[in-house]
Amino acid sequence: xxxxxxxxxxxxxxxxxxxxxxxxxxxxxATTMFWxxxxxxxxxxxxxxxxxxxxxxxxxxxxxxxxxxxxASLTLSTLxxxxxxxxxxxxxxxxxxxxxxxxxxxxxxDGTRLSIL
Amino acid sequence: QKEVEQDxxxxxVPEGAIVSLNCTYSNSAFQYFMWYRQYSRKGPELLMYTYxxxxxxxxxFTAQVDKSSKYISLFIRDSQPSDxxxxxxxxSAGSARQLTFGSGTQLTVLP
Numbered sequence: 001x002x003x004x005x006x007x008x009x010x011x012x013x014x015x016x017x018x019x020x021x022x023x024x025x026x027x028x029x030a031t032t033m034f035w036x037x038x039x040x041x042x043x044x045x046x047x048x049x050x051x052x053x054x055x056x057x058x059x060x061x062x063x064x065x066x067x068x069x070x071x072a073s074l075t076l077s078t079l080x081x082x083x084x085x086x087x088x089x090x091x092x093x094x095x096x097x098x099x100x101x102x103x104x105x106x107x108x109x110d111g112t113r114l115s116i117l
Numbered sequence: 118q119k120e121v122e123q124d125x126x127x128x129x130v131p132e133g134a135i136v137s138l139n140c141t142y143s144n145s146a147f148q149y150f151m152w153y154r155q156y157s158r159k160g161p162e163l164l165m166y167t168y169x170x171x172x173x174x175x176x177x178f179t180a181q182v183d184k185s186s187k188y189i190s191l192f193i194r195d196s197q198p199s200d201x202x203x204x205x206x207x208x209s210a211g212s213a214r215q216l217t218f219g220s221g222t223q224l225t226v227l228p
Contacts, residue, residue: 034215046215046216049215091158093160093161103149105149105163106151108161108162108163109160110160111159111160
């Protein structure tokens with residue numbers, strides 16, 4: 001149980017392109033999903049917290065107009081990197097926390113490797 | 118000083134060895150403690166999830182939390198080459214709160 005699917009796993013595109021990444025909780029409902037960024041050989045850096053039906057909460061230094069987050073249902077959150085540039089190239093990972101049951105941990109997707117040429 | 122400190126390694130052990138991975142933290146509000154395993158180019162996989170102090174065992178894995186010392190450990194018994202990965206400790210002040218991660222320890226188990 002507690003499977004999180006992230007799609008696509010790999011994106012290579014030209015500078016200026018907008019890229020959408022999907023995060024789905026397959027077998028549970030998640031009121032809250034999280035988006036992280038990870039650089040090589042570094043730990044995960046929280047970008048934003050996505051709440052179903054409301055605006056996402058962004059961490060300091062993360063541009064909300066650059067990284068658009070939509071959490072329209074209890075099983076789906078999307079991250080759109082708008083007008084992506086080479087410095088946006090990174091490994092993006094989402095996680096989801098099961099809504100019911102109390103004291104539930106976060107489960108992670110397999111990440112999306114984004115390369116902007 | 119980081120809120121969570123974790124030795125990045127790398128750590129190499131022979132197959133069958135007992136592995137000890139550790140994290141220290143400074144925030145006394147942390148109540149929930151997790152260990153994740155991350156293979157290269159993959160997302161973190163939850164291994165252990167504990168609340169407050171004590172031990173928890175699951176197969177070859179044992180997680181220990183010592184809140185008085187602000188110290189958590191993960192022990193891997195009879196280590197296997199397939200255990201080779203980066204191990205991340207993570208903790209939070211509440212189950213619904215955001216996680217604070219350690220930097221990760223890279224482990225290699227040699228056949």
